[in-house]
Amino acid sequence: MNPAVRSPATGRPQDSIQPWVACPDCDLLHRRAPLPSRGQARCRRCGALFYRNPSRMLEQCLALTLTALALFTLANLFPLLNLRLGGREEALTLIEGALTFLDQGHWGLAGLVFFTSLLFPLLRLLGLAYVLLPLWRGRIPPRLGPVFRWTQAFSPWSMAEIFLLGGLVAAVKLGDMAAIIPGTAAYAFIGMIFINAWIGFKLEPRMIWDRAPMHVA
Amino acid sequence: MNRSSAPLTAAGAGLLLCQDCGLLSRRSGVKGLHCPRCGAALHLRKPNALGRTWALVIAAIILYIPANVLPVMTVISLGRGEPDTILSGVIQLLASGLWPLAALVFVASILVPVLKLGVMIFLLISVQRGCRWRPRDRTRLFRITELAGRWSMIDIFVITILAGLVQLGELAHIEANAGATAFGAVVVLTMLAAQAFDPRLIWDAADAAPK
Numbered sequence: 001m002n003p004a005v006r007s008p009a010t011g012r013p014q015d016s017i018q019p020w021v022a023c024p025d026c027d028l029l030h031r032r033a034p035l036p037s038r039g040q041a042r043c044r045r046c047g048a049l050f051y052r053n054p055s056r057m058l059e060q061c062l063a064l065t066l067t068a069l070a071l072f073t074l075a076n077l078f079p080l081l082n083l084r085l086g087g088r089e090e091a092l093t094l095i096e097g098a099l100t101f102l103d104q105g106h107w108g109l110a111g112l113v114f115f116t117s118l119l120f121p122l123l124r125l126l127g128l129a130y131v132l133l134p135l136w137r138g139r140i141p142p143r144l145g146p147v148f149r150w151t152q153a154f155s156p157w158s159m160a161e162i163f164l165l166g167g168l169v170a171a172v173k174l175g176d177m178a179a180i181i182p183g184t185a186a187y188a189f190i191g192m193i194f195i196n197a198w199i200g201f202k203l204e205p206r207m208i209w210d211r212a213p214m215h216v217a
Numbered sequence: 218m219n220r221s222s223a224p225l226t227a228a229g230a231g232l233l234l235c236q237d238c239g240l241l242s243r244r245s246g247v248k249g250l251h252c253p254r255c256g257a258a259l260h261l262r263k264p265n266a267l268g269r270t271w272a273l274v275i276a277a278i279i280l281y282i283p284a285n286v287l288p289v290m291t292v293i294s295l296g297r298g299e300p301d302t303i304l305s306g307v308i309q310l311l312a313s314g315l316w317p318l319a320a321l322v323f324v325a326s327i328l329v330p331v332l333k334l335g336v337m338i339f340l341l342i343s344v345q346r347g348c349r350w351r352p353r354d355r356t357r358l359f360r361i362t363e364l365a366g367r368w369s370m371i372d373i374f375v376i377t378i379l380a381g382l383v384q385l386g387e388l389a390h391i392e393a394n395a396g397a398t399a400f401g402a403v404v405v406l407t408m409l410a411a412q413a414f415d416p417r418l419i420w421d422a423a424d425a426a427p428k
Contacts, residue, residue, distance in 0.1 A: 024239065
């Protein structure tokens with residue numbers, strides 16, 4: 001399954017070091033061993049998780065990614081929450097929530113909320129779809145390595161699930177003074193968060209890296 | 218385990234580990250030091266990890282003061298405003314009997330940032346003093362710190378939704394204040410600090426021969 005690995009310096013095959021893996025947390029070298037289905041490899045010195053062997057990783061992650069993208073689209077089209085108070089009604093969509101701070105002159109906060117609750121979750125899902133769809137069909141997408149590196153880098157900054165928990169706290173806080181009714185988008189958003197968590201559980205980056213070609217820079 | 222013989226590490230074998238994709242490359246002859254597979258910059262250890270982590274931790278500590286002293290939002294109802302700090306928000310939740318939510322916000326907004334800064338300072342000092350004490354537990358502490366930090370953003374999102382939803386003009390509206398910006402900056406800075414730190418330094422110190 002491994003593509004031929006070549007040394008970045010000489011272009012010659014580098015097979016002699018590829019049976020080795022180094023621990024990202026403590027740098028200890030281990031010999032790479034095949035894993036049983038659903039098994040996992042950990043560093044014997046510091047316990048860091050190296051890789052797992054989830055079954056049917058590509059097609060399941062692809063299906064989950066496409067579902068999450070569909071739900072994310074729905075979550076952006078409809079109001080997230082409705083507030084009813086004294087005969088007045090206010091609806092809040094996800095994008096309005098992210099841009100409220102802009103109206104109030106807090107552009108730093110507006111940027112932070114826009115990036116973490118909207119842009120990064122979206123880019124992470126789009127990146128996954130870009131990588132997984134061709135791989136599932138047996139092809140290598142162009143610039144697979146850099147695209148997947150950025151997709152992984154967005155992961156900790158993609159905070160849709162924290163946004164949802166914040167929404168829950170806000171709704172309970174307002175519960176005393178007004179009626180809060182969750183909108184269509186709230187259900188889509190909750191669905192997307194569960195599927196995001198499922199992707200996080202199922203995705204094994206090493207299975208994607210193993211398929212990425214080497215470029216002699 | 219025999220402490221006198223240093224275990225075989227990637228650095229010891231003359232190999233560079235890509236922090237992004239896990240590929241090992243030989244150190245000799247790698248030009249430009251970029252991973253041939255994913256394009257990330259390659260380093261033996263994260264560059265200037267201790268200095269950068271210290272700078273980000275100190276910046277976070279400085280901003281932690283306005284984040285807690287200044288109001289994060291103001292509820293303006295019928296012309297009268299009530300500014301709220303992070304702590305007064307928690308106390309209000311307690312006063313309305315919502316103690317599970319009060320506990321959640323207290324842990325995410327007050328406990329996690331303080332613990333995270335404390336842990337990062339402890340790790341930095343322990344590495345700088347060449348400490349050999351329980352490297353495995355210190356690595357685990359770092360991993361938990363790295364994962365937990367992002368949950369502090371919850372208060373920012375609470376304010377986002379409150380301010381976005383309560384826009385009833387004269388009747389009531391909610392405005393964000395400068396404390397929220399400072400608090401958001403604290404969360405971002407502590408996340409960047411964890412990313413700048415290199416846990417392998419814990420093991421380098423533990424592997425080094427005793428002085």
